[in-house]
Amino acid sequence: MHDRPGLLSVLSAAAAVTMLLTACSGQNTDAGRAVPAPPEVSHSASLFPEDDLLPAPEPDLEEESPAPAPSDAGTPDAEPTAPTDPAPLPPSPPTVEHSAPQEHSSQQPPVPGPAPVPVPAPAQTAHEPAPVPTPAPIPEDPAPAPTTPPSAPTPADPPPSPAPAPSAPAGVPVGPSLEAFLEASGLTEAHARGEVPVVSSVAEARSLTNAAEHVVVSDGTSHVVFDKGAASEVTQTFGGESYGARFQDSVELIAWDIPSDAGDTLNSAAALAATQGKPLALAPSQTYSYSGTVKLPRNMKGIEGRGATLTPTGKGDAKRPVAALQLETQSSDMSLRDFTLDMGDTTFGIGILGNSVKDVSIQRVNIDRANHRGIQFSASVSDVENIRIEDSRIDNVTGDAHNKGVVNSIVIEAAQEKETTYNLTSPYWDRYTHTGSINPQRLHARNIQIRNNNISGGYYGISFSGVSQSTISGNTITMNMRNISMQNNSSGNTVESNQLLEGGSSGVTIGYNSDDNVLRNNTVVSGRASRQALLQAYQASDNNQFLNNSITITGDGNPQWMMYAGTDSHGTVFSGNTLKGRARKAAIGVESVWDGASILSRGNNPYSYMSSGYIQSPVDNKKVTYNGGFGPLRGVTITGNSFQTTNGSAPLVYVGADVSRGRTGDRRIIGDVTDLTVSGNTASGAYSEKVIVHEGTIDGVGEAKVHFKDSSFGP
Numbered sequence: 001m002h003d004r005p006g007l008l009s010v011l012s013a014a015a016a017v018t019m020l021l022t023a024c025s026g027q028n029t030d031a032g033r034a035v036p037a038p039p040e041v042s043h044s045a046s047l048f049p050e051d052d053l054l055p056a057p058e059p060d061l062e063e064e065s066p067a068p069a070p071s072d073a074g075t076p077d078a079e080p081t082a083p084t085d086p087a088p089l090p091p092s093p094p095t096v097e098h099s100a101p102q103e104h105s106s107q108q109p110p111v112p113g114p115a116p117v118p119v120p121a122p123a124q125t126a127h128e129p130a131p132v133p134t135p136a137p138i139p140e141d142p143a144p145a146p147t148t149p150p151s152a153p154t155p156a157d158p159p160p161s162p163a164p165a166p167s168a169p170a171g172v173p174v175g176p177s178l179e180a181f182l183e184a185s186g187l188t189e190a191h192a193r194g195e196v197p198v199v200s201s202v203a204e205a206r207s208l209t210n211a212a213e214h215v216v217v218s219d220g221t222s223h224v225v226f227d228k229g230a231a232s233e234v235t236q237t238f239g240g241e242s243y244g245a246r247f248q249d250s251v252e253l254i255a256w257d258i259p260s261d262a263g264d265t266l267n268s269a270a271a272l273a274a275t276q277g278k279p280l281a282l283a284p285s286q287t288y289s290y291s292g293t294v295k296l297p298r299n300m301k302g303i304e305g306r307g308a309t310l311t312p313t314g315k316g317d318a319k320r321p322v323a324a325l326q327l328e329t330q331s332s333d334m335s336l337r338d339f340t341l342d343m344g345d346t347t348f349g350i351g352i353l354g355n356s357v358k359d360v361s362i363q364r365v366n367i368d369r370a371n372h373r374g375i376q377f378s379a380s381v382s383d384v385e386n387i388r389i390e391d392s393r394i395d396n397v398t399g400d401a402h403n404k405g406v407v408n409s410i411v412i413e414a415a416q417e418k419e420t421t422y423n424l425t426s427p428y429w430d431r432y433t434h435t436g437s438i439n440p441q442r443l444h445a446r447n448i449q450i451r452n453n454n455i456s457g458g459y460y461g462i463s464f465s466g467v468s469q470s471t472i473s474g475n476t477i478t479m480n481m482r483n484i485s486m487q488n489n490s491s492g493n494t495v496e497s498n499q500l501l502e503g504g505s506s507g508v509t510i511g512y513n514s515d516d517n518v519l520r521n522n523t524v525v526s527g528r529a530s531r532q533a534l535l536q537a538y539q540a541s542d543n544n545q546f547l548n549n550s551i552t553i554t555g556d557g558n559p560q561w562m563m564y565a566g567t568d569s570h571g572t573v574f575s576g577n578t579l580k581g582r583a584r585k586a587a588i589g590v591e592s593v594w595d596g597a598s599i600l601s602r603g604n605n606p607y608s609y610m611s612s613g614y615i616q617s618p619v620d621n622k623k624v625t626y627n628g629g630f631g632p633l634r635g636v637t638i639t640g641n642s643f644q645t646t647n648g649s650a651p652l653v654y655v656g657a658d659v660s661r662g663r664t665g666d667r668r669i670i671g672d673v674t675d676l677t678v679s680g681n682t683a684s685g686a687y688s689e690k691v692i693v694h695e696g697t698i699d700g701v702g703e704a705k706v707h708f709k710d711s712s713f714g715p
Contacts, residue, residue: 305339538566
């Protein structure tokens with residue numbers, strides 16, 4: 001485990017730090033090079049606007065570097081920049097990477113260069129690598145939604161017996177039946193005698209001419225009884241008499257008139273629900289359009305949507321996003337279910353926002369037309385724990401390189417220790433490349449369950465930063481740059497049985513001291529991928545397992561690698577996976593150190609992350625040749641995978657062992673790759689070599705070596 005710098009920021013529209021690497025030529029040694037471009041790190045540092053009720057500061061989150069798009073030129077790929085810290089401006093567009101030379105199905109090296117280094121036999125492990133730091137999490141904000149003015153029901157004469165109320169929408173969970181409600185209210189017999197009028201709205205009740213002792217307002221889904229002369233927080237006048245509302249299990253919004261801007265009414269009703277320790281129940285027959293934020297106080301039990309739609313219209317900006325629904329800081333035991341948030345008329349809106357909350361459940365909630373963030377839970381005051389997001393849908397803006405740090409669908413993040421030493425233009429990258437460490441967590445997010453959701457759009461479909469002991473399963477996530485990101489001390493998580501579709505850069509990225517995660521039985525398909533690896537771990541992320549996943553590259557898809565293990569990420573396991581289609585550099589890449597001088601020390605090297613030999617520093621934009629890796633890379637395992645590749649100019653596996661003088665030029669870093677196992681795999685289709693090995697050298701530093709535990713590859 002290694003520390004990573006954290007930066008507390010409250011829902012800010014984080015500007016993304018983009019990393020663009022230039023094209024590199026390739027060295028064809030006996031071991032191929034394929035390393036995913038380091039993650040773009042985009043962090044935000046501004047606070048989410050705090051109000052009197054619900055302050056919600058947010059920690060900063062790390063992002064990925066832009067990857068080049070494929071081109072038809074048969075020249076070496078241009079490289080995206082290395083992982084960097086949050087930048088104040090949106091990320092620059094990706095540099096153009098060129099596709100690999102024309103494919104051939106034989107085992108032909110793609111690029112002329114020095115004679116390949118023969119794949120060594122198993123050898124002893126080299127010395128332990130030093131820990132590598134990771135950038136901090138980046139807060140993100142959702143986009144607001146459209147509004148529809150409410151319509152009031154037409155008054156009608158009260159029927160002597162219950163008038164047929166509107167039916168609830170099909171397939172939407174409903175409250176108790178009218179009969180059950182009358183029974184629970186003790187009004188069944190009086191209603192049978194025609195003494196309890198039932199009307200469809202408060203407006204209709206005002207047209208009553210007979211002053212009954214009780215009046216029931218029901219739309220078929222929501223019900224409330226008004227008692228004549230009763231004291232109540234909600235009173236109405238019917239037929240010249242005062243009536244007080246009597247609530248049972250929920251505070252029913254059908255007891256109110258809903259104005260064209262329903263914000264004050266919704267907040268008053270939520271405050272009453274908190275006073276009574278009940279949920280707030282929406283009515284499908286009502287329209288809820290509002291311009292501000294609906295605040296959910298600490299003691300209320302949540303929202304029972306019953307199929308209703310909320311249409312917020314708030315206008316925020318990058319520094320002050322607007323939340324449609326905001327849970328009071330440190331709320332607990334709250335359930336939000338069965339409603340739609342239409343965010344189409346908002347700008348810089350967050351659908352559901354909570355800070356330092358516990359025991360929160362979101363079920364069957366649809367967030368439509370988002371343009372910023374769908375759901376965000378952050379830990380800046382105390383830990384976030386026991387969150388369930390299930391059976392819901394988020395429809396967001398398609399993720400691309402230009403909305404990094406701005407548009408994300410689900411964000412879970414926890415604050416790290418504040419950076420006080422390194423350059424605040426890019427503190428995480430600066431600390432990491434100087435010290436090999438990242439700041440530890442100040443707070444944590446644990447036991448987050450994200451299951452069976454349909455998520456479309458967002459730079460990140462799901463973003464974890466500082467999250468542990470959590471599960472992402474059974475989701476369909478599509479049209480993101482990264483379907484799932486787990487970075488900045490995100491450890492001990494499980495990602496399984498998800499459909500990860502059309503990611504522009506990766507399906508799952510694990511980075512910056514994120515250890516012991518298991519990814520299994522996921523299906524990854526993309527015709528958009530043109531950047532890093534579809535499944536990858538790097539920057540001090542140890543013991544991550546990628547098991548029995550299927551990766552298929554379709555159409556114009558042309559990622560750098562399909563799977564990748566990078567700097568200081570020991571014990572990475574790739575086992576039982578199926579890899580189909582084209583990757584530019586290699587199907588699987590393994591690299592110990594990102595140092596341009598070492599990477600190019602044997603000649604052109606088109607397989608490596610730093611093929612161009614340098615990156616642009618996110619601190620001052622100058623060219624730097626070192627970007628991370630502090631020692632040997634140990635115990636990577638590649639076993640039982642099925643390679644069904646189509647690029648005859650790229651190897652199946654590239655292994656790069658490199659050396660470096662480090663960021664300040666006074667270190668002696670020897671990045672041997674040790675205890676490497678490549679066995680039991682099968683290969684078909686087109687590829688240049690099964691395994692290519694690169695062993696870099698720098699005068700005065702030394703030479704790195706690759707030591708195999710088993711180099712048999714497979715049949």
